[in-house]
Amino acid sequence: MSDYAIGIKELDDAIGGIRKGSNIMLIGPPMSGKEAILNYIMYHGAVENENAVITVTTRESAAHILDWFKENMLNLPMERIGIIDCVTKTLGGAAIENENIKIASSPVDLTGIGVKISQFFEEFFMKKNTQKIQLHINSLSTILMYSNIQTVFRFLHVFTGRIKAASALGIYVIESGMHDEQAVATLKQLFDGMIEIKSEEDKNFIRVVGISQKPTPWFEYEIQGYNIKIIRGN
C-alpha cells in the first residue's frame, strides 16, 4: 500500500502509487478538465485514503468548490478539508473564515498564502492528528499572472520543501501554453513528477511522468459527472 494515490485506478496501477513527500505538477491545456481531475483527487484522497486535503484556490471561490461537490452529491469529510480562498476578498465579496475556509488577501500575497498553508498544516497535523496531508494549488498560472517567475520559484522552493519535511503530497496545477517554455522548465526542477493532460481531436488524454521508471502510456479519459473514466490506454 503506497502513501498517496491519484484515485484513477488505471493510472495508480501503472505508477504503483506516489511516495510520501512528493511534489507533482498537474499540467494541461485550458478546458481539458484539470479542475475536475483535481477535485477527483481531492475527493479520493479525503474519502478513500482518509487524508487531509488543503486546497489553495486562486481561480474560484471556496464556496464554488464546495458547491461542486454538493451538485455531484458527494459528501466531503469536512473535518479533513481546508480551503484557502485567494479570490473572494479581492472581488469585494463577503469573506468569512471558518474551520474549513481561510481567506488570503490576494494571489499576490504569497506571504499571506504561506501563513494560511502553515496554519492548516498545524491544525491537521498537531491538533487533529492527521499524518497524511495533500496540498493542492490551483493554480500556479494565476499566481504567475501577478508575480514573476523568480518570485513564484522562491515561494515553491519553500513549500515543496515543507511538503517533503511533512511527508505530505503536493499537487500544483499549471496551464500549458500560457507560459514560456523556460518558465515551465524552471518550475519543473522543483517537482518529482507530473500528471500531464493533452487534447487531440476533441479527445482528452492523461499520463503520469516521473513517478514510475518510464512514463505511463497515454490514457484516453472522459469526465462523467464527477467520475474520471478511462476509456482505453494506447
Place this chain on the structure above:
Amino acid sequence: MVETGIPKLDEFLGGGIPKGKSLVFYSQPGVEGEIFGLQTVHQTLKKGGICVFVVSSTIPDIVKGQFKEFGWDINLYKDKLFFVDSYNPLIGAPSNEKYVILNPDNIEDFNKTIIDIIKELPPSTIVFGSLSTIMDLCGEKETIETVRTWNKMAMLYDHVLVYNFTAWPYSEETLNLIKGDLFNSVISIGGIAERVIFGQYFGILKSDWAQITRKSMLFRVLRPGGVKIFIPKILVTGPFDAGKSTFVHALSTRAISVDRLGTTIAMDHGHVDYKGFSADIFGTPGQERFDPIIKLLSSESMGVFLVVDSTNPSDFIRAKQMLDITKSYGLPYVVVANKQDLPGALTPEEIREQFHLPDDVPIVPAVAKDKIGVYEAFEVLIDRITGGI
C-alpha cells in the same frame, strides 16, 4: 520614541524605536509576521502619532478590514493615517488613496512618492506592508539601494521607518544585507517546526540604540487582540524511577511535585529561565496506570525530554512506549541519559543502538541529582524547538 505595541518587544528595545531609526520585521515564510507592522501602525495612532502604510500585496480596503479583525478602530484616526496604494495599479484597478504608485514594478516610482512623503509630512511612522513584494516586482539590488536612501532621509526628517519582510530564499547577499547593515534594528520572527510549523517566536537580532537582550519570546496572534506572548510547556517523561522529578527540580528555578511515598503520582511542575528562554516544565508519572495523564499533558507541549536510566536497559521498551504516546503529536525531543555516574551505565551511543534511535535525535549524558547535563539538555532541546535562531 515610537512604540510597536508588541508586548515585551518595546521593553527589549529600551522603550521603542527612536525618531530617525529604521527597523525590519524579518519573518520566516509561513509565520504571521505581517501583524507586527499592523500593530505598530495602530500603536502609533493610539499614541497620537501620524502613520503612513504602504500597501503592496492587496487592496487598501482589505488592510483596513484586517485592522478591524484585530479590534482596532482606525476610523478614529482618519486624518492621521495615510495609505500608499501600489496594488490597485498592479491589477489595473483605480485607486481612491491619496498616494498611488502608478508603476509598482518601477522602484523610481516608489522612490519619488516615498521621498515626497518624507519631505511633506511632519515626523511620522512609515510602515511598509511587504518589502518582499516590492523587491519581487522591482528587483533585489534596486530595492535595497532605494531602501538605503529612504533610511538616510528618514534620519534627516525624524521619521521612523518600519518594514515587514518575508525571508523567501533570495540571494544570500540580499538576505545578509537585510539582516546586516541596511536597518538600525532587525527583529527576527520565526517558526518552531518539527515536520510542520507549530509555534512562533520573535527575538531581536540587532538594534543599534538598545542593549540587545538575547531573548526569544513565543507568541500567538489573537483576533481580536493582536500579538500575545505565551510561555511554552515542556514535557519530561520516562519510565518509573528514571529520575524525572530530580531532573525537573535540577532544571527549574522553582518546582513542586505531587507525589506519594517518594514516587510521582500526578506530576511535577517547574519553571525555568535560562539564556533568555523561559518555559514551564511538566514531569509525567512513570507508571503505566497514569498514561492518560501523559496524553493530557503533552497536548499543548512544545518539546519533550525523555529521561532514561542508563543502567537499566530493560526499561527502554517502556521508555519507547512513553515516547510514542507523546511523539504521536510530532514534538521535538531529546533523550536524557541519566545516572551516568553509576557503574554499568551505558554510553549515549550504546543507548542509541539499543533504542534504535535515528542519528539526528540528540542523546545528552546526565547526572540529574548533581545538575550535570541538565542545562545542556535544555539548550539542545530549545535549539531543536527553535531550529537555532
